Amino acid sequence: MKIEYAFDVEDRIFQPKDYIYINYRKINNQDVLPYFIFLNTAVGVKVRKITTRRLWLLEDKFKRRLHDLIHSQLIGTNGTNIQTVIGLEEACDGCVKCSNIAKKCLEYGPLRISTLQTMTYSKNYKKLHVTDKLFEDIAEYCISKSKNKEECFKELDKTILSTISCDKLALWINENRVIPNEGTDLKFDHRHMPREVIDIILRKWNVKSLKLCMLHMTKEHMCNVKWMQYDYFTRVRLNDPYLKTKQSDLKFSHVEVSLSYSSNCVRDLGNRQLIVNQPKGYDNFIPNIRRMFPTDKITMDLSHWYDIARTDIEKKMSTILQVVTMEQHQNLSLDIKFFVESGIVKKLNEETNKEDLLGIAPGYVLQENRLHCFKKSSPFNGNNGPEVFLDNKWIGRRFQVDHAENRFHFKLDVYIKEKELEERLDKKLLQEYPDSFVGHFYA
Ligand SMILES: [Zn+2]
Ligand SMILES: [Zn+2]
Ligand SMILES: [Zn+2]
Structure with a gap:
């Protein structure tokens, strides 16, 4: 329910x-x-x-x-x-x-620290959810119980018990956190997390696979900063330059990334130069995942809500490819589901003042697969939500990039709402551009 x-x-x-x-x-x-x-x-x-x-x-x-x-x-x-x-x-x-x-x-x-402290029993969970805030709370709890770094890590060891195990760990990470007492110049960003807290959880709970949920808004948007006044914990962020991130010796079968409720991360994966806002470094996202949560399989979904799903499919596909291959990956299978608005398939030609249909970005090979899925959504009417959220069918096509020599396989599945495809079909334009991106959705 x-x-x-x-x-x-x-x-x-x-x-x-x-x-x-x-x-x-x-x-x-x-x-x-x-x-x-x-x-x-x-x-x-x-x-x-x-x-x-x-x-x-x-x-x-x-x-x-x-x-x-x-x-x-x-x-x-x-x-x-x-x-x-x-x-x-x-x-x-x-x-x-x-x-x-x-x-x-x-x-x-997600567990609050008070719930975590009751988990002294022995149990195997299928899945546990934790937040970036919990990591800070744990770090600060251990600091408060100790006089030096050694005692602090002993306390950490007592706080995370290996009687608990979980097959899959979901990390909820807020992209828009603020530091208290920063005055009026609040900077909304993803914040540092205490690496040793994350690592001990992954290790002692025997985590086999992960889900990262990047969220542009959560209840816990205010950071704890006290733990950063101590030099005990390594600070990590998924959007920091990846060369600084230490390689973990753990291994996970799969890292699933949900960007359905992300704004910054999605935006930075599809835009290199931002006109209005500063990029927040999420082009480091995949290399950092592979250092913190080593895996050969990453799946991701990019939502249609925010900046990247609206204009110029050709450019977005190119940028996504550029970002995901920024580091030359060895042994990686990367699957991205990209949900776009139908307007993304065309572009106004300023010379002719006519709309041109865009093509497939270079580097990708169209696959035979015919994909579809359902997502719930219904329009809002001002302040009034819909009576019911209905299923919408999305139609997808698969575009693939293979670098066999590195065993890097990248599948980009682009989805457009079936209704938008039906309503905005312009047969004349499609004939004019026989090799257009959107043409493949009608074939
Ligand atoms: Zn409650
Ligand atoms: Zn940093
Ligand atoms: Zn190659």
Whole structure:
């Protein structure tokens, strides 16, 4: 079951609203309890999985009530049927009810430090979620319990227990964090993380694969800075120059990167020169992943919300290729799903004042594959969310780059909404440009 607060990503002013989406359907505050009771009694559902998103953006009273209703109505005190709970601690910052449920789940998180400290039992999780803020909290907790570096790392060793293991670790990383007391000149950026905290978690929990979720907004946007006053921990950022990043000796089967809710990282992967904003160094992203989380397989999805999915497909494909091959990768299979707006396939020719259809960027080879997928979305009408989020079909084509000598294989799957393809078909233009990029979507 999915319970989320949704807003129009285009609109940057957030007003707490009095409704929430439950399984993509709008439910008003006062209807939540009757709806949960209905599910329990009339339908008799046994909720196994609860994913909540952005509940922290709700008005305080509604948020607390919803947190408590989820526990009392959907999970139950014994949590007999529950297997997955994601995001609920965003509403309470960690509480006893939540940490009790963490113990019952196969997938849980993101953990607040108070929940982590209750995990003294022995358990194999399928998946645990942690945030960049948790790493800072752990570092500062260990510093507070010790007098020198040696004691600090002993404390770290006692805090992360190897009785816990998890097959997959999801890291939630906020791209827009600020340092407190910086005055009015706030710089929104991805911030340093204590490397040794990350490494000990990966090691002691015996993590086999990772998911990195880059988020342009989370509840925890304020950094802890105290740990940086001590010289105990190595500082890492995924957007720092990669040559400075120490190579880890761990190995992971797969690193999955979700950029569906990213803004900076997505932007920097598709733009080399930015006119308005400074690039934030995310062209170092893949080389840094391979140093911190060594793997031969990276998959990524680039969303259609932000800057890169709108103009000039040819240029974007070229830039993406340039960025992903910035370092010559050995033994890497990289799959990127790129969701674009249909306007990206053409460009206004200023001389003729006509629209030209763009081609496929050099270096890529079109593959035979016919791809499709579904994503939920519906338009917002001003301040009013849609009654229901509907499935939209996306059509995809695969473009591939192989450097056999390095065993580097890069697949770029570009997706366009089926509806946009149908509505904006210009047969004359397509005939005029028989080798256009978009032409392959109709073939
Ligand atoms: Zn809680
Ligand atoms: Zn740095
Ligand atoms: Zn080559």
